[in-house]
Amino acid sequence: MPFLEIEHLHKQFGTLNAVADFNLQMHKGEFVSLLGSSGCGKTTALRMIAGFEAPTGGIIRLNGRDVSRVPANRRHIGMVFQSYALFPNMNVADNIGFGLKIKGQPAAAIQAKVHELLALIQLPDKGRSYPYQLSGGQQQRVALARALAIEPQVLLLDEPLSALDAKTRVELRQEIRDIQKKLNMTTIYVTHDQEEAMSLSDRVVVMNKGVIEQIGTPFAIYNYPKTAFTASFVGQLNVLPVTVTDGAAGECRFYDQPLKLKEAFAAANQSTATIALRPEELRLGQQDGHNHLTGIVENNTFLGAIIRLRLRVEQTTLLADLFNERQMVIPRDGETITINFPPHACWILDNQLN
Amino acid sequence: MKFKWAWVWIILGIVYFFLPLVATINFSLKAERGRYSFRAYQIVLQDPQFISSFTLSIQIALLTIVFSLLLIVPTVYWAHLRLPQVRPILEFIAFLPFVLPAVVLVFGLIRIYSGPPFALFNRAWGTNLIMVGAYMALALPYMYRSVDTGLRAIDVRTLTEAAQSLGASWPVILWRVIFPNLRTALLSGAFLTFAIVIGEYTIAAFLGRFTFGPYLALLVRNRAYEPAALSILSFAITWSIMGLIQWLTYRAPGSTQVAAGPR
Ligand SMILES: Nc1ncnc2c1ncn2[C@@H]1O[C@H](COP(=O)(O)OP(=O)(O)OP(=O)(O)O)[C@@H](O)[C@H]1O
Ligand SMILES: [Mg+2]
Numbered sequence: 001m002p003f004l005e006i007e008h009l010h011k012q013f014g015t016l017n018a019v020a021d022f023n024l025q026m027h028k029g030e031f032v033s034l035l036g037s038s039g040c041g042k043t044t045a046l047r048m049i050a051g052f053e054a055p056t057g058g059i060i061r062l063n064g065r066d067v068s069r070v071p072a073n074r075r076h077i078g079m080v081f082q083s084y085a086l087f088p089n090m091n092v093a094d095n096i097g098f099g100l101k102i103k104g105q106p107a108a109a110i111q112a113k114v115h116e117l118l119a120l121i122q123l124p125d126k127g128r129s130y131p132y133q134l135s136g137g138q139q140q141r142v143a144l145a146r147a148l149a150i151e152p153q154v155l156l157l158d159e160p161l162s163a164l165d166a167k168t169r170v171e172l173r174q175e176i177r178d179i180q181k182k183l184n185m186t187t188i189y190v191t192h193d194q195e196e197a198m199s200l201s202d203r204v205v206v207m208n209k210g211v212i213e214q215i216g217t218p219f220a221i222y223n224y225p226k227t228a229f230t231a232s233f234v235g236q237l238n239v240l241p242v243t244v245t246d247g248a249a250g251e252c253r254f255y256d257q258p259l260k261l262k263e264a265f266a267a268a269n270q271s272t273a274t275i276a277l278r279p280e281e282l283r284l285g286q287q288d289g290h291n292h293l294t295g296i297v298e299n300n301t302f303l304g305a306i307i308r309l310r311l312r313v314e315q316t317t318l319l320a321d322l323f324n325e326r327q328m329v330i331p332r333d334g335e336t337i338t339i340n341f342p343p344h345a346c347w348i349l350d351n352q353l354n
Numbered sequence: 355m356k357f358k359w360a361w362v363w364i365i366l367g368i369v370y371f372f373l374p375l376v377a378t379i380n381f382s383l384k385a386e387r388g389r390y391s392f393r394a395y396q397i398v399l400q401d402p403q404f405i406s407s408f409t410l411s412i413q414i415a416l417l418t419i420v421f422s423l424l425l426i427v428p429t430v431y432w433a434h435l436r437l438p439q440v441r442p443i444l445e446f447i448a449f450l451p452f453v454l455p456a457v458v459l460v461f462g463l464i465r466i467y468s469g470p471p472f473a474l475f476n477r478a479w480g481t482n483l484i485m486v487g488a489y490m491a492l493a494l495p496y497m498y499r500s501v502d503t504g505l506r507a508i509d510v511r512t513l514t515e516a517a518q519s520l521g522a523s524w525p526v527i528l529w530r531v532i533f534p535n536l537r538t539a540l541l542s543g544a545f546l547t548f549a550i551v552i553g554e555y556t557i558a559a560f561l562g563r564f565t566f567g568p569y570l571a572l573l574v575r576n577r578a579y580e581p582a583a584l585s586i587l588s589f590a591i592t593w594s595i596m597g598l599i600q601w602l603t604y605r606a607p608g609s610t611q612v613a614a615g616p617r
Contacts, residue, residue: 052515072518079519085512089534099520102530143516150520 003028009058029184033197036207078147084139086131093127099150117145137168262344281345282320290340382582394583411566415551418489448498456556493547504539
């Protein structure tokens with residue numbers, strides 16, 4: 001039985017459907033990210049799970065019990081906010097112990113728990129500091145410890161790292177993941193940073209305009225995106241408008257350059273379609289059995305491990321990420337080159353990109 | 355050159371503020387002919403009327419502060435949290451006492467509460483109650499401003515939600531999270547209220563309560579040196595309270611800094 005079940009969750013603000021028909025099932029200890037652009041309803045979904053926002057419709061079941069009408073302070077769900085939201089009048093230890101104190105736990109038990117959590121977040125000597133004496137990263141660790149102190153059933157994090165600098169962000173996200181695994185904490189993590197979502201999560205929920213586009217492992221989301229939105233939102237994507245020449249054989253053409261897909265697709269001959277292709281699937285030169293495209297290099301960017309070429313092929317711009325090798329000759333801007341990619345690298349998008 | 359002018363202005367300012375004070379102190383010490391003494395202070399402090407009127411004023415001031423806080427803090431907090439669209443209305447209401455002269459207010463109160471169904475003036479506690487109500491109205495603009503400013507300085511909504519997710523009920527949130535983080539704001543609001551109530555004359559006089567205001571007026575009419583001594587005493591009290599606020603604010607770590615937001 002799933003630990004957290006969300007069925008047909010819906011939230012309407014006036015005429016706006018902030019979240020529509022949100023369905024998700026999580027098992028205990030799973031780490032799921034909600035990923036989507038600004039305003040797509042991630043925070044709203046999270047706030048409904050936390051109990052801060054009353055759903056317009058739908059059910060949230062926690063451990064088999066419907067909690068959608070239970071007030072936030074009795075849901076036993078921990079929350080970490082982007083702005084940390086530590087209580088400024090309390091020191092770190094009191095912040096962490098707050099949840100236990102108002103539950104009426106004995107002082108000794110609270111102290112022990114605070115001690116344990118301070119060690120967990122690697123701030124063992126900061127118990128007496130006040131929030132304003134800590135850096136942003138330290139404050140967010142304390143906020144995490146405070147949420148974990150009550151041993152919540154579910155931990156929710158709403159863009160916890162977006163106020164931090166890049167280096168701290170990468171360090172802290174790994175730490176969050178380690179702690180989450182150690183405690184086997186069922187966790188929902190909201191972010192608009194796809195790299196964050198991909199690197200942390202067991203599964204990713206991609207959202208767009210209040211609707212779930214796809215739920216899947218990072219691998220599945222990246223390599224087998226179900227919708228054009230997911231495909232373009234996660235990672236870089238090349239899209240080519242093509243004309244179908246033989247759908248049953250997986251054949252089409254881009255202007256007069258023939259292309260072959262590994263899988264057959266249902267489309268009438270001479271109809272138009274869109275195929276998608278990741279930049280890292282492209283290689284320089286000719287190769288037997290691969291698709292080929294010829295275009296002009298518009299520019300190249302040296303990114304260290306990879307070299308990103310921007311090509312113009314007919315009227316379309318393509319990105320090609322080539323692995324850096326020392327003996328490689330980088331094509332110059334304006335040079336005409338041929339690139340190749342295997343038939344299994346590209347797929348037909350079922351709906352047009354917007 | 356600039357530097358010199360700055361000093362001129364500072365000295366002018368000091369003279370402007372302190373000369374009357376020094377003159378009053380000087381005068382208050384001259385109750386005995388030909389030498390300085392604390393005679394006037396002695397007389398005032400030993401006057402049973404001073405003690406009774408001052409005590410009454412302090413009691414009423416404290417009641418006013420407590421009831422104002424109980425009324426205003428939850429109201430403004432709720433407006434910040436859930437009804438931001440109501441805030442302009444609250445602000446308007448909070449400023450009404452400024453345009454309502456105390457005389458008008460007191461006559462209105464007398465008309466309403468002298469006869470049935472609310473004949474409250476028959477008893478001393480009834481009159482005191484009405485007085486507290488009237489003072490709450492007079493102090494409303496100051497109290498509201500202080501609380502509103504205090505709430506603006508903290509991230510009310512997120513702090514509330516953080517407390518809620520940790521299991522806190524509304525009274526716990528108000529008492530342990532909101533009130534402590536408003537400490538400075540509440541103290542300054544309370545102090546302003548205290549100052550207003552202690553010095554208030556019109557309402558007390560018309561309601562026939564012999565508080566500190568009417569006492570001071572009486573003294574000014576009949577005596578020369580004692581009112582000066584009393585003014586100095588009021589100054590001393592006022593300044594010690596201000597000092598106390600400063601000290602409490604300084605002592606409370608975190609309350610002077612707003613650490614709620616990202617930095
Ligand atoms: N209280 C509210 N009243 C009216 N509309 C709201 C309210 N809260 C959110 N919305 C709207 O609902 C939509 C979703 O908002 P939400 O905050 O969930 O987005 P988000 O995905 O968290 O975005 P971001 O990445 O910017 O945080 C937005 O269009 C927003 O304007
Ligand atoms: Mg958000």
